[in-house]
Every structure is written in C-alpha cells, then in structure tokens.
Amino acid sequence: MSYFIDRRPNARHKSAVNRQRFLQRYRSHIKRAVEESVNRRSITDMERGEKVSIPTKDISEPSFQHGPGGRRTVVSPGNKEFAEGDRLRRPGGGGGGGGSGEGQAGNQGEGMDEFVFSLSREEFLDFVFDGLELPHLERKQLQVLEETRPVRAGISKEGVPARINIVRSMREAQARRIGMRAPLKRALREAQEALDIEERKDPVLRNPARIDELKSEITRLEKRIASIPFLDTYDLRYNHLTHQPMPSNQAVMFCIMDVSGSMTQAHKDIGKRFFLLLYLFLERNYEKVELVFVRHHTVAKEVDEEEFFYSRETGGTIVSSALTLVNSIIEARYAPEQWNLYVAQASDGDNWDDDSSTCLELLNESLMCKLQYFTYVEITPHAHQALWEAYDTVRAAYPERFAMQQIVQAEDIYPVFRELFRQRAQG
Amino acid sequence: MTRRKPIATGSDWNFEALESYERAIAELAREYRLDTYPNQIEIITSEQMMDAYASVGMPIGYHHWSFGKQFLSVEQAYRRGQMGLAYELVINSDPCIAYLMEENSLMMQVLVIAHACYGHNSFFKGNYLFRTWTDASAIVDYLVFARSYVAKCEERHGVEAVEQLLDACHALQNYGVDRYKRPSPISADEEARRQEEREAYLQTQVNRLWSTIPPVVSELAQEPLHDHENDPLGLHRHGRYPSEPQENLLYFLEKNAPLLEPWQREIVRIVRKLAQYFYPQRQTQVMNEGWATFWHYTLMNRLYDDGLIDEGIMLEFLQSHTSVITQPGFDSPYFNGINPYALGFAMFSDIQRICRAPTEEDREWFPDIAGSDWLETLHFAMQNFKDESFIQQFLSPKVIRDLKLFSLVDDDRDDSLQIEAIHDDRGYRRIREALSVQYALSAREPNIQVWEADIRGDRSLTLRHVQDRRRPLGQSLFPVMRYLHQLWGFPIKLESTEEGDIVRRYQWPIPEPTRESA
Numbered sequence: 001m002s003y004f005i006d007r008r009p010n011a012r013h014k015s016a017v018n019r020q021r022f023l024q025r026y027r028s029h030i031k032r033a034v035e036e037s038v039n040r041r042s043i044t045d046m047e048r049g050e051k052v053s054i055p056t057k058d059i060s061e062p063s064f065q066h067g068p069g070g071r072r073t074v075v076s077p078g079n080k081e082f083a084e085g086d087r088l089r090r091p092g093g094g095g096g097g098g099g100s101g102e103g104q105a106g107n108q109g110e111g112m113d114e115f116v117f118s119l120s121r122e123e124f125l126d127f128v129f130d131g132l133e134l135p136h137l138e139r140k141q142l143q144v145l146e147e148t149r150p151v152r153a154g155i156s157k158e159g160v161p162a163r164i165n166i167v168r169s170m171r172e173a174q175a176r177r178i179g180m181r182a183p184l185k186r187a188l189r190e191a192q193e194a195l196d197i198e199e200r201k202d203p204v205l206r207n208p209a210r211i212d213e214l215k216s217e218i219t220r221l222e223k224r225i226a227s228i229p230f231l232d233t234y235d236l237r238y239n240h241l242t243h244q245p246m247p248s249n250q251a252v253m254f255c256i257m258d259v260s261g262s263m264t265q266a267h268k269d270i271g272k273r274f275f276l277l278l279y280l281f282l283e284r285n286y287e288k289v290e291l292v293f294v295r296h297h298t299v300a301k302e303v304d305e306e307e308f309f310y311s312r313e314t315g316g317t318i319v320s321s322a323l324t325l326v327n328s329i330i331e332a333r334y335a336p337e338q339w340n341l342y343v344a345q346a347s348d349g350d351n352w353d354d355d356s357s358t359c360l361e362l363l364n365e366s367l368m369c370k371l372q373y374f375t376y377v378e379i380t381p382h383a384h385q386a387l388w389e390a391y392d393t394v395r396a397a398y399p400e401r402f403a404m405q406q407i408v409q410a411e412d413i414y415p416v417f418r419e420l421f422r423q424r425a426q427g
Numbered sequence: 428m429t430r431r432k433p434i435a436t437g438s439d440w441n442f443e444a445l446e447s448y449e450r451a452i453a454e455l456a457r458e459y460r461l462d463t464y465p466n467q468i469e470i471i472t473s474e475q476m477m478d479a480y481a482s483v484g485m486p487i488g489y490h491h492w493s494f495g496k497q498f499l500s501v502e503q504a505y506r507r508g509q510m511g512l513a514y515e516l517v518i519n520s521d522p523c524i525a526y527l528m529e530e531n532s533l534m535m536q537v538l539v540i541a542h543a544c545y546g547h548n549s550f551f552k553g554n555y556l557f558r559t560w561t562d563a564s565a566i567v568d569y570l571v572f573a574r575s576y577v578a579k580c581e582e583r584h585g586v587e588a589v590e591q592l593l594d595a596c597h598a599l600q601n602y603g604v605d606r607y608k609r610p611s612p613i614s615a616d617e618e619a620r621r622q623e624e625r626e627a628y629l630q631t632q633v634n635r636l637w638s639t640i641p642p643v644v645s646e647l648a649q650e651p652l653h654d655h656e657n658d659p660l661g662l663h664r665h666g667r668y669p670s671e672p673q674e675n676l677l678y679f680l681e682k683n684a685p686l687l688e689p690w691q692r693e694i695v696r697i698v699r700k701l702a703q704y705f706y707p708q709r710q711t712q713v714m715n716e717g718w719a720t721f722w723h724y725t726l727m728n729r730l731y732d733d734g735l736i737d738e739g740i741m742l743e744f745l746q747s748h749t750s751v752i753t754q755p756g757f758d759s760p761y762f763n764g765i766n767p768y769a770l771g772f773a774m775f776s777d778i779q780r781i782c783r784a785p786t787e788e789d790r791e792w793f794p795d796i797a798g799s800d801w802l803e804t805l806h807f808a809m810q811n812f813k814d815e816s817f818i819q820q821f822l823s824p825k826v827i828r829d830l831k832l833f834s835l836v837d838d839d840r841d842d843s844l845q846i847e848a849i850h851d852d853r854g855y856r857r858i859r860e861a862l863s864v865q866y867a868l869s870a871r872e873p874n875i876q877v878w879e880a881d882i883r884g885d886r887s888l889t890l891r892h893v894q895d896r897r898r899p900l901g902q903s904l905f906p907v908m909r910y911l912h913q914l915w916g917f918p919i920k921l922e923s924t925e926e927g928d929i930v931r932r933y934q935w936p937i938p939e940p941t942r943e944s945a
C-alpha cells in the first residue's frame with residue numbers, strides 16, 4: 001500500500017512569500033547592513049549578493065522559558081574521570097550557567113547571537129536603490145520606439161496554432177459543411193425518391209438496370225457526403241496580433257569626472273565609486289537611459305565606460321571644457337525636446353583661476369534651461385573654492401533642478417548618492 | 428535461508444529499484460508486525476526539501492515571516508556546507524507522507540524508506556500519544572483550511588494585522604495544548620462548516636462574560652440565571668473566575684479575551700490546534716528516532732542477509748548509520764546535547780538484548796521483560812510510553828555504562844557544581860530519574876496557568892507560575908507578556924509561586940512609578 005510520486009517538477013520557491021515577509025519585517029536592519037556593505041565594497045564589487053547579519057535578540061520569537069538560577073540537574077554522556085560527590089568550579093565565573101554542555105559556543109566562526117543569511121544580488125540591489133529615482137523625468141516626444149506591445153488586430157487566415165480562434169474556425173467549418181453538402185443531399189433525396197417509385201412499381205414493370213443505377217448513385221452520394229471533413233485547414237482562423245509601439249521616456253545621463261592632477265588616487269576612487277553606483281542604479285531601474293561618459297582635465301573627452309572607470313590620465317583642470325563638450329553633444333545628438341537630460345559631475349573643486357565664472361555662464365546661459373537635473377559632488381576634505389561658489393549661485397537660481405553635495409570620505413558616497421536621488425513628492 | 432540476487436547495486440537509484448526495495452521492506456515489516464499507514468513517498472529536490480524544512484514539516488502552511496527566517500537559516504547553513512540536509516522528512520498523516528531527496532544515493536533511499544516509511548510511520552500509528560492527540564487522516568485537510576482562512580483574513584484585515592496576531596499566538600503556542608483532556612479531532616470539513624456558526628456563538632459567550640450590567644438578582648426567582656444551563660462557566664456566581672486554573676492559555680484567550688474579533692479568535696484556534704498536533708512529537712523525540720533507527724538497522728541487516736543488497740551498499744549503510752548514532756562526549760567540540768538517535772537506538776537495542784540474552788543484572792532490574800518475546804516487548808514499549816516514562820521504565824544500567832552518563836547538579840545556592848551520580852551501582856537509579864525529568868515537558872517548560880481574570884474589577888488577567896526547583900523565569904518573559912496584553916487587551920499580571928507562596932510579581936504594562944508615589 002505504498003506509492004511513489006515524483007514531485008521534482010513541482011514549483012520551487014514555495015517559501016518565497018515567507019522569505020519576502022521576513023525581509024519586509026526586518027527592512028530597517030537589512031538596510032543598515034546594506035549601507036555598511038556598500039561603503040565597504042570595492043568599486044568592481046557591486047554585482048553580487050550580500051551576507052546580512054541581524055542580532056538574534058532582535059528577531060527572536062519569545063516564549064516562556066526558565067532563566068538562570070535555581071537548582072537544575074543535567075545528565076550528560078562521556079564521563080571520564082568524575083566520581084560521585086566531585087565538586088567542580090562553575091564555568092564562566094559565577095554567572096550560574098546551565099552547567100556543562102548546554103549553550104557552548106558554536107564552532108562555526110560566527111557567534112550564536114547573530115542571525116546570518118544571504119541576500120541574492122537582486123535583493124541586495126533592491127535594497128541599495130530602494131526609494132531612489134531620477135527627478136523630473138518627463139514624457140517627451142515618443143520617437144525611439146523600441147518597445148512595442150502586441151495588440152489584437154482582428155482575425156487572419158494564417159497564424160500559429162497557439163492563437164487559433166476556435167469559435168471562428170468552427171463557424172467557418174459549419175458554413176462550409178452546409179454549403180458543400182446541400183447539393184449532394186438534394187441529389188441523394190431525388191435518387192432515393194426515384195428508387196422508391198421504381199420499387200413500388202409492379203415487379204413486371206420494374207427496370208432492374210435502373211434500380212442498380214439508382215442504388216449505386218445513392219452509395220456514391222453517401223460516400224461523398226461522408227467524405228466532407230468536419231474541419232478543414234481552410235476553415236481555420238487565427239487571432240491576429242500586431243505590434244503597437246509603446247510610449248517611453250527617453251533619458252540620457254552625462255557623467256563628468258575630473259581626472260586632473262589635483263585629484264589624488266583616493267579622490268578618483270571615490271569619484272568612480274559614485275559613478276558606478278549611479279551606473280548600476282540607471283542600468284537597473286531605467287532600461288531606456290543612455291549614458292555618456294565625459295572625463296576632463298584641461299581638455300574634455302567623451303570616452304566609453306571601460307576607459308571612464310579604468311584609464312589613468314592626468315593634467316591641469318578646466319571644468320568648462322567638459323561643460324562645453326556636454327553642450328555640443330546635446331546639440332548634436334540629444335535634442336532637449338525629445339530627451340530628458342541629466343548631468344552628474346564629480347570634481348575636487350579645483351579649477352583654473354577664472355574658469356569658474358565661465359562655467360557659471362555656460363550653465364546659466366545654455367545648459368540649465370535644457371537639463372532636467374544637474375548634480376554636482378565635490379570630493380574634498382578642504383574648504384570650498386571658486387567652483388563651489390559659482391555653482392552655489394546656480395543652485396540659488398534653479399533650486400529644483402540643481403543639487404550639490406560634498407563627499408569627504410568613502411563612507412559619504414552612499415548617503416550623498418541617496419540624498420541626490422531620493423524620491424521627491426510629485427509636484 | 429536462500430540468498431537471493433541483489434535488487435540493484437551501485438549508488439544510482441531508479442523508480443523500479445525503489446519500488447522493488449519498498450516491496451521487500453514491506454514484506455519484512457509485516458513479518459515484524461510493523462503496522463503502518465499507507466505510504467506516500469515523494470521524490471523532491473534539495474530546494475524543495477529546504478522549503479519543507481522551513482515550514483516545520485507541514486506540507487502546506489499559512490504564510491508567516493518566521494517560516495521565512497527558518498528557510499533563510501537552513502539555506503545559509505546548507506550553502507556553507509555546514510549541514511547536510513536531513514535526507515528524510517516524514518509527516519504524521521494518513522497516508523503517511525515521506526520525502527526522499529533526489530540527491531540521495533540508492534543506499535540512502537532504501538535506508539530512508541526503512542527509517543521513515545516503516546519506522547516513523549508505525550510509531551505514528553502505534554504510539555498512544557499520537558493515537559490520543561492527533562488525527563492523521565485530517566491533518567492535511569486542516570492545514571489547507573488554515574492556510575486559506577489566514578489568507579482570507581490577510582486580504583480582509585491586512586497582512587500586518589494578521590502577522591501581529593500570529594506573532595502573539597506563536598509566543599504562546601506551547602501553552603496552547605490540553606495536556607490531559609483529549610481534544611476533539613480536527614477535520615477540515617467540519618471546521619469550515621462550523622466556523623461561521625462558531626464565530627457568532629463565541630461572541631455571544633464573550634459578550635455575556637463581559638456584560639457590564641450586573642445581573643439583577645431576583646430573590647423570588649431563586650437566581651434562575653445561575654443554574655448550570657444558563658451560566659455554564661459560573662460567571663455570575665461569586666468567586667474567582669475561572670474557578671479552576673487553566674493550563675491552556677490560548678484556549679482561555681480564544682474563549683474569553685474581551686476585545687478579540689471573531690476572525691482573531693479563529694486564528695488563535697488555528698495556532699492552538701496546530702500546537703496540539705505537534706504536542707506528541709515534542710514528547711517522543713528519543714523514542715520516535717530510536718524506534719525508526721532500530722528498525723532501519725534491523726531491516727537493512729535483513730535485506731543484506733537475504734542477499735537483496737550487496738556488500739557495497741551494506742558498507743555504505745554501516746558508515747552512515749554509525750555517524751547517525753554517534754554520541755560525542757560532553758567535553759567534545761562536537762557535543763550538542765544528548766543525541767536522541769543514539770540514546771533511542773541504544774535503548775531499543777538493549778531491550779531486544781534483555782529479552783534475548785538477559786544477564787543476572789537484567790533479571791534483577793527487569794524481571795518482567797528479561798527473557799520475554801522481544802518483538803512483543805518492543806511493540807509494547809513503543810505503544811505505551813513517552814520519552815519521560817520510557818526512560819524511567821527502560822533505561823538499563825548497561826546503557827548508562829555504555830554512554831558513561833553522569834549527572835551534575837547546578838544549584839545557585841552552592842558555590843560549585845557537584846557530580847551527583849555516575850555510572851555505578853549507587854548512581855544508576857538517580858541518573859535514570861534525572862534523565863527522565865530532563866525529558867519531561869513539564870520540567871522543560873515553566874508551569875504557567877491562568878489564575879484569575881478580574882471580570883468585575885480592572886479586567887486584568889493574572890497568571891500563576893509554579894516554580895520548579897526555584898528556577899525563575901527567563902528574560903523572554905516580558906515580550907511574551909506584551910503579546911498576552913495584546914491578545915487580552917487589559918493589564919497582565921504574573922505571579923511566581925514557590926510552595927504556595929508568591930515569590931515574585933510581574934506586570935505588563937509596567938505600572939508608572941509616578942502614579943504610585945502620588
């Protein structure tokens with residue numbers, strides 16, 4: 001009375017809901033762990049999951065239990081040298097622990113008071129970018145329409161079996177059957193009647209040849225009627241689908257990084273990590289965002305992603321060169337009426353003497369009116385210089401669309417990033 | 428005995444081989460009079476095993492974050508290779524559902540069939556606790572009912588509200604069992620049919636209990652309201668309510684908590700019913716594992732003797748079996764308490780030995796069973812005991828010697844620990860006694876009962892904790908009292924008593940000191 005069932009093809013992830021409930025409940029703990037880990041990680045290392053630990057006492061499920069104290073007796077195996085009446089010092093010094101055995105520290109390398117589990121890469125990045133968005137994203141002209149969506153567009157005679165329209169096909173088949181059978185049935189009825197007349201005649205008057213002829217006619221007609229197929233290929237009708245373009249938001253992010261000589265290796269590293277975070281955020285949350293990487297010292301250059309993050313090149317600093325380049329790229333490729341334009345800039349705030357005023361002019365005159373949002377992070381432990389002050393006046397003029405923050409050390413990257421891209425109330 | 432050809436060899440399994448082995452084991456099991464529910468053997472992947480694990484062995488359960496936590500910790504341990512997944516999981520249901528992991532070798536699958544499908548299964552069907560407290564044929568249906576009811580409540584009242592309620596109930600689930608009274612069997616049809624009816628009825632009961640208008644006692648009518656018919660709970664007679672202390676806290680709350688909505692009472696009931704279902708398992712760990720281990724060992728040896736498994740499988744089996752019943756000493760880094768497999772297997776094997784080849788010592792200690800029919804005696808032991816009484820009855824001096832058991836007393840009035848007994852003539856009985864107490868649920872869990880609900884005063888609920896050997900309550904007491912407060916809706920008081928005297932009082936919410944001084 002036993003039977004085997006192969007359950008392997010059954011759905012996995014039966015616990016997925018419970019897992020999500022758990023992550024939801026300990027959201028704040030997990031977020032804190034994720035924040036710490038983002039700051040700890042090296043720049044190339046954002047693409048994996050994370051081990052998160054939560055103090056066990058925070059997630060314990062309490063129940064009534066005995067506390068320490070009182071008198072308890074513990075039976076344990078493996079006596080070697082004890083004799084009855086032996087007295088032993090209490091381990092752990094006076095705390096009145098549970099005697100031997102119970103609650104010994106685990107040998108797993110992690111204390112018992114931490115609950116450790118792994119977040120998958122997806123879950124990890126979900127937490128990293130939770131509650132962030134590109135500000136002021138607008139629906140601009142629908143032009144690059146890569147995204148389409150299938151919509152019903154009537155009935156067609158050709159198609160794949162999965163899209164067969166059963167009702168329409170059956171209706172066609174029925175019409176065809178009626179149409180094709182009608183003349184045959186009429187002929188059959190006539191032949192039958194003729195045969196009946198012939199057979200009712202006096203046997204002497206009967207024409208056996210005529211009877212045979214009618215009989216074979218009837219069989220022939222019956223055969224033909226039977227051979228009409230119930231369903232024929234040209235009855236089949238299919239639901240027709242066409243692809244309708246979907247409206248989507250187009251956006252482009254300009255990443256401008258200062259690689260001049262005044263930026264130390266540590267500064268550059270911080271800058272890169274900031275952009276990497278930005279890059280991951282955009283890749284993950286916005287399919288349609290284009291990225292343009294611009295690096296500059298005295299001259300600006302558009303580079304690809306690889307070069308942006310990994311190449312080493314130095315020189316003096318002229319910030320306006322980058323802004324000019326961005327402006328010309330916009331003019332050449334990204335018409336502001338079609339694209340949402342974003343700029344993120346990282347620098348140590350060092351600039352050629354009178355270039356800051358040029359930057360101010362460039363931003364106010366030609367750039368800011370086109371942009372959705374401009375973010376500037378200054379990576380410096382020192383006092384601000386002319387560039388910051390110049391940008392500060394831009395901020396005053398465009399408080400909604402211009403944000404700037406200072407990063408002193410690597411730990412600031414993530415909080416600053418969150419501050420710059422936090423979700424704003426819809427206004 | 429004629430040696431037959433092995434059914435299969437090597438380590439890869441297939442369904443035909445498993446079916447033949449299952450038939451062969453079933454045949455042997457009949458010979459040993461192992462009475463089982465029909466087996467439903469399910470092959471699953473390791474991931475599915477982790478799922479099954481996370482839901483504490485229930486094939487379907489309602490959703491709750493704590494099962495997610497369980498899953499994450501199992502997954503973490505498994506990924507790091509710290510833990511082999513249990514290669515079997517078996518559910519006390521009719522038919523008895525056993526899970527076999529696909530990664531298992533042929534030997535492991537055969538072993539699991541013997542262990543789970545004939546060992547545990549016959550234990551579920553035979554042991555008196557399971558017979559009394561659980562209804563194997565109804566559990567799966569009831570789980571389906573519970574899951575859909577909880578889901579419906581989540582839809583109607585929000586996930587958070589349900590989760591908070593479940594948290595509170597889970598904290599008290601060990602106190603949601605009737606220890607002495609047999610509960611009515613649970614059945615899904617019945618539950619669903621009666622549930623609405625019950626909601627209405629329960630609410631009227633509670634309304635009556637909490638009615639703030641004092642009953643007008645008509646002296647002429649000789650208190651007509653107070654007869655048993657009208658007032659079965661004795662609420663309107665004077666005196667303490669409840670008149671007897673109540674051990675089943677969840678039951679008491681379900682029936683009496685003034686502020687719970689009908690759906691909340693139903694969820695309290697669900698948690699209570701499931702706690703009741705698991706109650707026998709918590710009391711028969713050593714016996715259950717010992718019984719299953721004894722039988723897989725016996726059945727595997729028979730398969731080998733009959734030639735149905737070859738030397739390769741047998742060696743692999745012995746290696747696996749040995750590691751299952753290993754008992755590290757208390758000072759070993761691998762020590763993690765007494766291994767129930769080791770103790771249970773040792774005891775059942777020893778009972779067999781006492782029956783077959785008793786020594787002088789055995790005749791003196793076990794005059795009733797020494798030399799008796801071993802199969803008869805083993806079945807008797809399996810059917811009529813739980814861990815506590817099983818140890819009290821059958822732990823022999825030989826097993827105590829083999830395991831080198833000793834008992835240690837930790838008394839907070841004493842500066843040092845004391846070895847109370849070791850495996851010698853003077854110690855056997857004391858060790859047996861102490862170990863039996865160690866497995867008694869009543870000694871493992873604090874004894875807490877409902878003492879009084881102040882229905883005519885501030886509506887506070889007073890619980891009494893009877894201290895056992897002066898052991899106080901642990902710190903977790905306060906969060907649990909908070910949950911109680913959440914369910915009851917009015918202040919919770921808890922009194923610890925030692926020999927009838929109250930030694931400590933706790934209260935939640937903690938009274939504000941300013942009010943006291945004012």
